[in-house]
Amino acid sequence: MRYYFALILIVLGHATLAQEWEDRRSFNEAAEGRPLRIISSTDTDLFAQIIETFVAQNPTVSIEYLVTGTTAVDKRMRARPAAFDIAISSAMDLQLKLVNDGFALPLKGVSHPPWAQWRHSLYAFTSEPAAIVVNRSAFADLPIPQSRQELIEALRARPGVFRGKVGTYDVRASGLGYLFATQDARASETFWRLMEVMGALDARLYCCSGEMIDDLTNGKIVMAYNVLSSYAAARVESQDALEIIYPSDFPTTMMRTAFVSKDTQAPDIAGNFMRHLIALQSSSADGKPSLPALKLRETGIGRATIALEPALMTFLDSLKRARFLSEWEDALIQN
Template identity: 60%
Template sequence: MRYILVVIGLLWPMLINAQAWEDQQLFKGENPVQTLRVLSSTDTGFFSPIIQSFLAANPDWNVEYLVTGTADISAILQQSPQSYDVVISSAMDLQVKLVNDGFALKLPSISHPDWAQWRQSLFAFTSEPATIVVNRSAFRGKSIPANRQELIRALREAPEVFDGKLGTYDVRSSGVGYLFATQDARASETFWRLMEVMGGLKLRLYCCSGDMIDHVASGELLVAYNVLGSYAAARQLQDDRFEIILPSDFPTTMMRTGFVSKETKHPVAAERFVRHLVDGRYFATGLNTSSLPQLGLYPEGRNPTVIPLEPALMTYLDKLKRRTFIQEWSNAVIQ
C-alpha cells in the first residue's frame, strides 16, 4: 500500500505536467523575464493576435497558452489554482461558478459595462452567437432555412438527404455545447422538437465547433446546429462552401469571458492581460484577420440576445438538474 502511495507521490507532478492539452504554445516576448500562464478554451489561432499585441506592449513577458475543453477547465483550475494566471472560456456558466466559488481575483480598477462583468472579477470580451451552419449543396434550388422551425420542416421534407449528415455538440462533454443547449431549452420548446427530429436522423455528436465546420465544408455533414458563429465566420473567409444562419426566432449569444486566478503569482501582469482583453484595442489593429468578434456595444447597452452574466447560470450546473437535463437530451437525441 505504502509502495503504491510513494509511486503516486513521485508520479503526481508528472501527471500534472502530463495534462493532455489540446494545444500548448509558448509565445515569447522580446526580453522575457517571466511567463504568464493562460488557461483557455479558445483555439490558439483565434487568440494569437491578442497575445501578440499584448507581448508587443509588454516585451518582458512570455505567455504560455494552454488550450483545453470548456468542461475540463474547472477541474484543472480547482486542482491547482496557483499554476494559472488567467482563465478564459466560452462556457459562461462554468466561469460564473468558478468566480462564485472564490477562484477569481477582484480587479476593481477595470471599468467595464455592468452587463459585461460579474463581481468585478469576470470580464466578457467577445459576444458570439450560436449559429446553424449548412452546406450550400444541400439546399440547392431550395430556400435556406432562416430559423429552427424552417430547419425542422426542411429536415422532415427530405429525411433521406439529411440522414446521418447532421451534427451538434455533445452536451455531455462540451461545456459551451451544454450552455447553448440549456439556454435554448429555456427559451423555447422548439429546441426539443429539433433535437427529436435530428435524433431521428442519426445525429452525430462533436466536441468542438472546428470539427463541425470542417465536416460541413467537406460535405460530410450538411447541417451543424449551435456552431460558434465566430469560428464559422473566420472559416468562411477562405471557404464559402457553407452558409451561416443566425436563427431569426431566438438567437442565443454567448460572451467569452476571462478572469484572473485568485492564487496567481503575477497579479499585476495578469490584470494587465485582462485589461488588454477588455479594452479591445487589438480589434483595431490589422492583426484581426481571423480574430474574435468584438463585444457588441449596443447603443442601449446590453445586446438583448446575450446570455446574462448572473448566478442563475449555475442552475443547470446543479448535479440533479444536469442529470435530468442530460437524461432528457439523451432520450431525444440518442434513439
Template identity: 60%
Template sequence: MRYCAILAAILWASVVAAQDWEDRQMFGTGEATLRILSSTDTSFFAPIITDFIAANSQVSVEYLVTGTADIDGLFREDPSAYDVVISSAMDLQLKLANDGFAAPLVEITHPDWAEWHDSLFAFTTEPAAIVINRAALGDLPVPGTRQDLIELMRAYPDTFEGRVGTYDVRQSGLGYLFATQDARASETYWRLIEVMGRMGARLYCCSGAMIDDLIAGDLVVAYNVLGSYAQARSETEDALRVILPSEFPTTMMRTVLVSRDASNLASAEAFVRHVLTLQAAGDPVRFPLPPLAGGDGSVIGLNPALMTYLDQMKRETFISEWEDAILQDD
C-alpha cells in the same frame, strides 16, 4: 529555494505533457512566464498576445487550449497552475468566480452587464448559428429558423440521414450552455433535437470539428455552432453558409478571469486590462474577435440565473432528457 523552483517546473512540465491539449504555443522570450488556459483558438488570440508582449517584453506567454469542460476541471484542481482563464462557457466561468477562484481587479472601466463583482469580465458577444454546406443542401431551401430546419429534415430525410451535427452536451461546456439556454427560450429546441436524433445526429466536442466535417461534406447541417468561428471559416470556404436563427438569438459572451493563486499576478492583471483595452478600441487587426455588444436582453446575462443548470440534479435531469431525444438508436 532554487531547488523548489526547479522541482515545481519539472512537476508543471509533467502535467502539461500529460494533458491532451488542443493546442499549446509559446510567445515571447521574457523570463516571467504568463500561463493562459483558454478555449479560444490560438489563431484568434495570437495577435492579442503579440500586441501584449510588444509592450511587456519581460513577459513570455504560454497559451494552452482545451475544451470548456476540461478548463473548469483543470483549473479547479490546481488554480495556481494557471494565471489567466478564458472560456466561452460563461456559466462555468461565473461559477468559478462565484466560488472564489478569481482575483478581483479594481479601477477597470467596463459595462456593468459585462462583468461580475470585478472578477469576471466579458469581452466578446458571439451567437450560436446554424451552419450548412451549400452544395450538400442542393436545391433545398435554406432554413431561416429552427422550425424551418425541423420541417426540412422531416420532408427530406434522405438528404440529412447521418449528416446532421451538434454538440455533445455531456462533454462540451459551451454546448451545454447553448442547449440549456435554447430549452429555456422555447420548446422548439426539444422538437429539433428529437428530429436530429431520428436523423442519426453526429455529436461533437467543439465547433471546429463540426465546421471541418461541414467543409468535407460529411455534414449537411450543424446546429449551435459558434458563429464567430463559422463566420471566420466561411470567408475562405465557399461551401459554408452561416445562419443566425431569426426567431430568437442564443448569444454568449466570452469571459476572462485572473486566478486568485496566479504565480504571475501582476502580469495576469496587465494582460486582462490589455484585452479589455483592445476590445474597446475595436481594431480588427489587433483584436480579431467579435466586439462586445448587447446589455439589452439579447445576450445571455452574466448573473446568478446563469448557474441554474449547473445544479447537479438539474444537470442530470437535463442530460437524461437530452439523451432520450437525440440517442434514439442507442
C-alpha cells in the same frame, strides 16, 4: 452506461496526469522568469494576435498559452488554481461558477459595463452568437431555413438527404454546447423538437465547433446546429458552399469571459493583460480583430446575450444537469 462513464473518467484522469493540451504555445520565450500561464478554450490562432500585441508592449513578459476544452478549463482550474494565472472560456456558466466559488481575483480600476462583468472578476470580451451552418448544396433549389422551425420542417421533409449528415455539440462533453443547449431549452420548446428530429436523423455529436466545421467543409455533414459563429466565419470566407444562419426565432449569443486566478503569482501582469484584452476587444476602431468584439447590448441586431448572473449556475446543479442530460439523451440518442 456505467462503462461509458468509467471510460470517460479514465480518459480524463489520464489527460489530467499527462497535462495533455489541445494546443500549447509560448510567446516571447526570450523573456526571463516564470511565464504568464493562460488556460483557455479559445483556439490559439484566434487568440494569438491579442497575446502578440501584449508582449510587444511588455517585452519582459513571456506568456504560455494552453488550450483545452471548456469543461477541462473548469476542472483544471478547480484542481490547481495556482497553476494558471488567467482562465479564459466560452462556457459562461462554468466561468461564473468558478468566480462564485471564489477562484477569481477581483481587478481594480477596470471600467467595463455592468452586464459584461461579474464581481469585477469575470470580464466578458466577445459577443458570439450561436449559428446554424449549412452546406448550400443540401438545399439546392430550396429556400435555406432561417429559423429553427423552418429547419425542423426542412429536415423532416427530406430525411434521406440529412440522415447521418447533421451535427451538433455533445453537451455531455462540451461546456459551451451544454450552455447553448440549456439556454435554447429555456427559451423555447422548439429546441426539444429539433433535438428529436436530429436524433431521428442519427445526428453526429461533436466536442467542439472546429471539428463540426471541419466535417462541414469536407462534406461529412451538411448542417451543424449551434456552431460558434466566430469559428464558422473564419472558414466560410474560403468556403462559398457554407452559409451561416443566425436563427431568427430566438438567437443565443455567448460572451467569452476571462478572469484572473486568485492564486496567481503575478497579479499585476495578469491584471495588465486583462486590461489589454478588454481594451482591445471593446474598441470598435480596431481594424480586423481575430475575435469578434464585445458588442454593446443595445446596438447591433439585438441578439439576446446570455446574461452574466447567478442563474447561470442553475443548470450546473448536479440534479438539474442529470435531468437535462437524460432528457437530451432521450431526444437525441434514439438507437
